[in-house]
Amino acid sequence: xxxxxxxxxxxxxxxxxxxxxxxxxxxxxxxxxxxxxxxxxxxxxxxxxxxxxxxxxxxxxxxxxxxxxxxxxxxxxxxxxxxxxxxxxxxxxxxxxxxxxxxxxxxxxxxxxxxxxxxxxxxxxxxxxxxxxxxxxxxxxxxxxxxxxxxxxxxxxxxxxxxxxxxxxxxxxxxxxxxxxxxxxxxxxxxxxxxxxxxxxxxxxxxxxxxxxxxxxxxxxxxxxxxxxxxxxxxxxxxxxxxxxxxxxxxxxxxxxxxxxxxxxxxxxxxxxxxxxxxxxxxxxxxxxxxxxxxxxxxxxxxxxxxxxxxxxxxxxxxxxxxxxxxxxxxxxxxxxxxxxxxxxxxxxxxxxxxxxxxxxxxxxxxxxxxxxxxxxxxxxxxxxxxxxxxxxxxxxxxxxxxxxxxxxxxxxxxxxxxxxxxxxxxxxxxxxxxxxxxxxxxxxxxxxxxxxxxxxxxxxxxxxxxxxxxxxxxxxxxxxxxxxxxxx
Amino acid sequence: xxxxxxxxxxxxxxxxxxxxxxxxxxxxxxxxxxxxxxxxxxxxxxxxxxxxxxxxxxxxxxxxxxxxxxxxxxxxxxxxxxxxxxxxxxxxxxxxxxxxxxxxxxxxxxxxxxxxxxxxxxxxxxxxxxxxxxxxxxxxxxxxxxxxxxxxxxxxxxxxxxxxxxxxxxxxxxxxxxxxxxxxxxxxxxxxxxxxxxxxxxxxxxxxxxxxxxxxxxxxxxxxxxxxxxxxxxxxxxxxxxxxxxxxxxxxxxxxxxxxxxxxxxxxxxxxxxxxxxxxxxxxxxxxxxxxxxxxxxxxxxxxxxxxxxxxxxxxxxxxxxxxxxxxxxxxxxxxxxxxxxxxxxxxxxxxxxxxxxxxxxxxxxxxxxxxxxxxxxxxxxxxxxxxxxxxxxxxxxxxxxxxxxxxxxxxxxxxxxxxxxxxxxxxxxxxxxxxxxxxxxxxxxxxxxxxxxxxxxxxxxxxxxxxxxxxxxxxxxxxxxxxxxxxx
Numbered sequence: 001x002x003x004x005x006x007x008x009x010x011x012x013x014x015x016x017x018x019x020x021x022x023x024x025x026x027x028x029x030x031x032x033x034x035x036x037x038x039x040x041x042x043x044x045x046x047x048x049x050x051x052x053x054x055x056x057x058x059x060x061x062x063x064x065x066x067x068x069x070x071x072x073x074x075x076x077x078x079x080x081x082x083x084x085x086x087x088x089x090x091x092x093x094x095x096x097x098x099x100x101x102x103x104x105x106x107x108x109x110x111x112x113x114x115x116x117x118x119x120x121x122x123x124x125x126x127x128x129x130x131x132x133x134x135x136x137x138x139x140x141x142x143x144x145x146x147x148x149x150x151x152x153x154x155x156x157x158x159x160x161x162x163x164x165x166x167x168x169x170x171x172x173x174x175x176x177x178x179x180x181x182x183x184x185x186x187x188x189x190x191x192x193x194x195x196x197x198x199x200x201x202x203x204x205x206x207x208x209x210x211x212x213x214x215x216x217x218x219x220x221x222x223x224x225x226x227x228x229x230x231x232x233x234x235x236x237x238x239x240x241x242x243x244x245x246x247x248x249x250x251x252x253x254x255x256x257x258x259x260x261x262x263x264x265x266x267x268x269x270x271x272x273x274x275x276x277x278x279x280x281x282x283x284x285x286x287x288x289x290x291x292x293x294x295x296x297x298x299x300x301x302x303x304x305x306x307x308x309x310x311x312x313x314x315x316x317x318x319x320x321x322x323x324x325x326x327x328x329x330x331x332x333x334x335x336x337x338x339x340x341x342x343x344x345x346x347x348x349x350x351x352x353x354x355x356x357x358x359x360x361x362x363x364x365x366x367x368x369x370x371x372x373x374x375x376x377x378x379x380x381x382x383x384x385x386x387x388x389x390x391x392x393x394x395x396x397x398x399x400x401x402x403x404x405x406x407x408x409x410x411x412x413x414x415x416x417x418x419x420x421x422x423x424x425x426x427x428x429x430x431x432x433x434x435x436x437x438x439x440x441x442x443x444x445x446x447x448x449x450x451x452x453x454x455x456x457x458x459x460x461x462x463x464x465x466x467x468x469x470x471x472x473x474x475x476x477x478x479x480x481x482x483x484x485x486x487x488x489x
Numbered sequence: 490x491x492x493x494x495x496x497x498x499x500x501x502x503x504x505x506x507x508x509x510x511x512x513x514x515x516x517x518x519x520x521x522x523x524x525x526x527x528x529x530x531x532x533x534x535x536x537x538x539x540x541x542x543x544x545x546x547x548x549x550x551x552x553x554x555x556x557x558x559x560x561x562x563x564x565x566x567x568x569x570x571x572x573x574x575x576x577x578x579x580x581x582x583x584x585x586x587x588x589x590x591x592x593x594x595x596x597x598x599x600x601x602x603x604x605x606x607x608x609x610x611x612x613x614x615x616x617x618x619x620x621x622x623x624x625x626x627x628x629x630x631x632x633x634x635x636x637x638x639x640x641x642x643x644x645x646x647x648x649x650x651x652x653x654x655x656x657x658x659x660x661x662x663x664x665x666x667x668x669x670x671x672x673x674x675x676x677x678x679x680x681x682x683x684x685x686x687x688x689x690x691x692x693x694x695x696x697x698x699x700x701x702x703x704x705x706x707x708x709x710x711x712x713x714x715x716x717x718x719x720x721x722x723x724x725x726x727x728x729x730x731x732x733x734x735x736x737x738x739x740x741x742x743x744x745x746x747x748x749x750x751x752x753x754x755x756x757x758x759x760x761x762x763x764x765x766x767x768x769x770x771x772x773x774x775x776x777x778x779x780x781x782x783x784x785x786x787x788x789x790x791x792x793x794x795x796x797x798x799x800x801x802x803x804x805x806x807x808x809x810x811x812x813x814x815x816x817x818x819x820x821x822x823x824x825x826x827x828x829x830x831x832x833x834x835x836x837x838x839x840x841x842x843x844x845x846x847x848x849x850x851x852x853x854x855x856x857x858x859x860x861x862x863x864x865x866x867x868x869x870x871x872x873x874x875x876x877x878x879x880x881x882x883x884x885x886x887x888x889x890x891x892x893x894x895x896x897x898x899x900x901x902x903x904x905x906x907x908x909x910x911x912x913x914x915x916x917x918x919x920x921x922x923x924x925x926x927x928x929x930x931x932x933x934x935x936x937x938x939x940x941x942x943x944x945x946x947x948x949x950x951x952x953x954x955x956x957x958x959x960x961x962x963x964x965x966x967x968x969x970x971x972x973x974x975x976x977x978x
Contacts, residue, residue, distance in 0.1 A: 016535035019528070020513060027512060031520065035704040036722035039508070039759065046505035050539055216524040233525035270528065 257290030264450030284411020416475025746779030773900020905964025
């Protein structure tokens, strides 16, 4: 047995236990009886302790020092393991356990503060969380940038300077596009009552049409849609609002995109470090291209229009073209998770700048609300009306997720690049999508990207799939073209 | 921190991980996508290895040596831990891992052999399993009886000599009762078509009427009904045969009985060694008294008759009395899991004698089928017609469960004792049951037995609840009275 295979055997068990942890999270959010909450927390804490001990086991350090990569796969596995091991061993156990203890309490405080619209009540928790994550960022960075160190948990090998420069180029064009769109005449929204059972039938058809493999997954209901698991057990959830069926349908397509990446990794990599999506940004590129560039395209909405008429009878919009406009309607709004393709990235940029300043000590918790409100009005053109629509809207910071937000926008940027290349390779795409047939597009994505899992670093994954170095231009050009046409700008 | 509290803190995490293991088993048998099978085996094997390492951790031995019990609860926890630790450390790691590896392969071989009716094909697997479990029994027994040592995994502090003597007293009376019943005129069976949704509605009402707490549990469908989990997350499953609704209804009541024991243990004992049912026999006493002495009573079937008429319309049996007879109809049959109250224990005694002889080296795998068939004809009065109806019918031996079978009959015996005492304390029971109200009976069981979990050893648990030392007479007298009256003997 080589050192490498000894390391991989140990790691394989860790990956298996991590899958169980994910399944427990799925269970808690879908099928768990509500009275089991406290017991479940204790169960998951026990498993987390086992995982933490394995991930910081000193033998990993010795194995990593001695292991040699005999091929590309081994090199990629060692790369992933080295980064994780270094990260995990740099964080003092005391700090890791303080963070684990603080997160659920802080999240509860945030939930209450958001309901009450009381930023001050949340401030003490936020300050503690900022202090601990700053300390963690510094520990991992080891002299480097603490925010970059935290971001690397979600988007490795990407520095925030580059991200900031990209966002700075995008921002004025997106602000201008948003202004133009909101100044133009809005198309009619879809109205009506869409019963849950009908929505779930259409949702299931959508999943099938986007290639979701039900023999290795399932769809359930949850408050917040998510995808969970790797390999042969990748489950998704959706939700239903009987007044607003697009919420259900596009949540489903989005999560099918995430699941396609996990289901699509080559079986050889099952339960190995590279046997999963390489980063949150690349993951989001899959969910976004499924949801937006494919799912919200004029061609595909033509099929969805027919599917909805079949399920629900005549709709409030008269034809497929009006339906396409309704799907892509841009609304004045405050909430990131409800934002359209135009405004979504502006939400992210705002959060990115603020959280980066927080982690670098250039902004303090006390000044966060004002900074948020000022920036929001600059970029969106109207003021925040209440904290629940502003600084208190997202769960992320309450549980310490600093460095996560930019991956949403990186996903959009990557999706823009992938669509450019995909459309060049598939000239008949729109004809296929209009028939509800996504197979050429999803096969292209699997062949070019999904099957490799974490073989390559995030940017390299996108570059290899697209055939060019990713930047923001394909996304911006796609958005400008799509919405200029839709809104006759 | 005392040695005892240190030990209990360690153990609490082990219990929490064991709960996760149970939940993964539930998941695999209810909601898991079928393509996830191989991955799930690997995940569960990884968790099993973690659990095994914790259960044989040498620190437990040191703690147990130094720990002192300050009260009854501590004494009971230490008693449970000492027995488990001694058992686990006496089994060589090599043997434990050989058994773990053999079980799924042997089970698959059994499934195939059963379908093909080919005993010879299963023999090599059975021989290996017998050899390994004999070795394990000897290792645990440390000079004592290997079968008793194995039985103690399911029914601690009970010796097989006593069980054998009890069964020997029961057997002639049960054989005589079976002969008399099958010689008498049989009542009409219930016939008809009972759609799944209706059965599940009645099943849910039954669970509610027997006090199942849905805030700490849920009901799903599975091929074989089971109950799983402890404390605040105790889930049950049932199954539906549209021609035979009693299968669904009495499976549900049976599993609710198991679940009531786990849900009913005092909350103080959550995730401690005594925070669960003390043995399989005592567990079965709860499921059986719910299912049979309460659920199949004339009084309760009166309520069920009305509930079924309400759900399904007029039935093939004309009134509540004919319905009661149909529920308790005794059929000629071969299969333990389909057996009625009269014949069930005869199935168990047959298996007990054979497996005890196998483990003691008094019977070999090659002679098992003939021994089975001879004994079956003696006790049931007709020959086995095919191996799937005989020696190949149960999964137990294929996965090494020698010593488990007697707990089913012990459960029946204990249920008989409990019902005697319960009826003495609750003179109005039948009037309540006829209204579908089991609360006095289930509260009695909780108060007298369930809430104590594993505080007392199995027989002591029953004796304390009943107020007398348990023996087989209450069960035999109950069966003779019930079926003599039903069959006008």
